[in-house]
Amino acid sequence: MKKQIFILLAILSVLTGCTKKAATRTSGIDTIDNITYFSTTYYNYGFTFSKAKLVSTTTNPGPDITIYVNIDNVTPRLTLQSNNLKPSFYKVGDFADAATAQSAFDNLKTVAVPQWQEMADPLNDNQVWIYRSGTDNYTKIRIASTINEPRQLIAYGECSFQWVYQPDGSLTFPGK
Numbered sequence: 001m002k003k004q005i006f007i008l009l010a011i012l013s014v015l016t017g018c019t020k021k022a023a024t025r026t027s028g029i030d031t032i033d034n035i036t037y038f039s040t041t042y043y044n045y046g047f048t049f050s051k052a053k054l055v056s057t058t059t060n061p062g063p064d065i066t067i068y069v070n071i072d073n074v075t076p077r078l079t080l081q082s083n084n085l086k087p088s089f090y091k092v093g094d095f096a097d098a099a100t101a102q103s104a105f106d107n108l109k110t111v112a113v114p115q116w117q118e119m120a121d122p123l124n125d126n127q128v129w130i131y132r133s134g135t136d137n138y139t140k141i142r143i144a145s146t147i148n149e150p151r152q153l154i155a156y157g158e159c160s161f162q163w164v165y166q167p168d169g170s171l172t173f174p175g176k
Contacts, residue, residue, distance in 0.1 A: 025052045026165045029144065032067050033158040049131070049139045049165040064133055069148060069155040070121070078148050078157045080120035080141075084134030087116035092128040098144070101126035105142040105162065110172040123159060130171070139165045140173055 032047050032054065045054045046063025055063040065080045082088040090113045095101035105128050113130060120129050125146055131139040140163065147158040164173050 024050070026167060027163060028052060029160065029162045030054070031158060031160040032065070033147075034067050034069055034156065049133065049163065050137065050167065052165070064139075065120075065131065067123075067157045067159050068119075069157040071155050076148060076155050077121070078123040078146055078159065080123055080129070080131075080159070082119070082131070082133075086132075086134070087118050088132045088134075089117045089120040090115075090130040090132075091117070091120070092130060092140075094124065095126040095128070098126055101128060101142055102162075104128050105140065108140055108173060111140075113171070135169075137165065137167055137169055138171050138173075139163050 030047055032045065034044060036042050036044055041058060043056050043058045044066055045056055046066035047053070048055045048061070048064045050064075057063060057066060062083055064084075065082055068079045068081050070077050070079055080089065090111070092108060092111065093104060095104055108128065111130055113132075116132060120127075120131075120141075123143060123146060125143055127143045129141045129143070131141055133139070142162040144160040144162055146160075147156065149156055166173055
């Protein structure tokens with residue numbers, strides 16, 4: 001009887017001790033906005049590609065990208081910004097419609113970047129961008145839709161984007 005209990009406990013220990021960690025996704029469609037929250041400090045949520053999720057601007061490390069509404073001009077415009085202390089954006093192109101932008105995004109397998117920009121500015125629907133992280137990993141981004149409007153007397157910005165992250169540090173993206 002003791003032997004059977006010992007075997008049962010050993011099996012239960014093995015079964016409960018084995019946890020399978022889900023792989024982090026390397027592509028998807030996500031949305032960020034510029035809503036400001038408050039607890040002990042003001043913060044927003046941005047997106048981090050290496051973890052494939054929304055991250056607070058108060059976390060360490062912070063998000064890869066955040067959205068900002070630049071109201072310095074007559075017409076407010078959206079920008080994507082990063083906080084990695086180097087120019088991190090390259091615009092591949094502006095496209096006439098969603099189908100053309102999707103095709104350009106899908107066919108973008110590798111890219112040579114002549115010059116990086118400080119931010120993705122201006123940000124509009126049907127654009128394709130390359131993002132460079134602080135650790136020199138790259139992400140291709142297709143801007144699916146944007147919202148840029150006043151809400152409750154505050155400039156509100158939102159961006160839905162499709163992305164593919166390249167965790168190996170190359171500027172070559174896997175095909176579909």
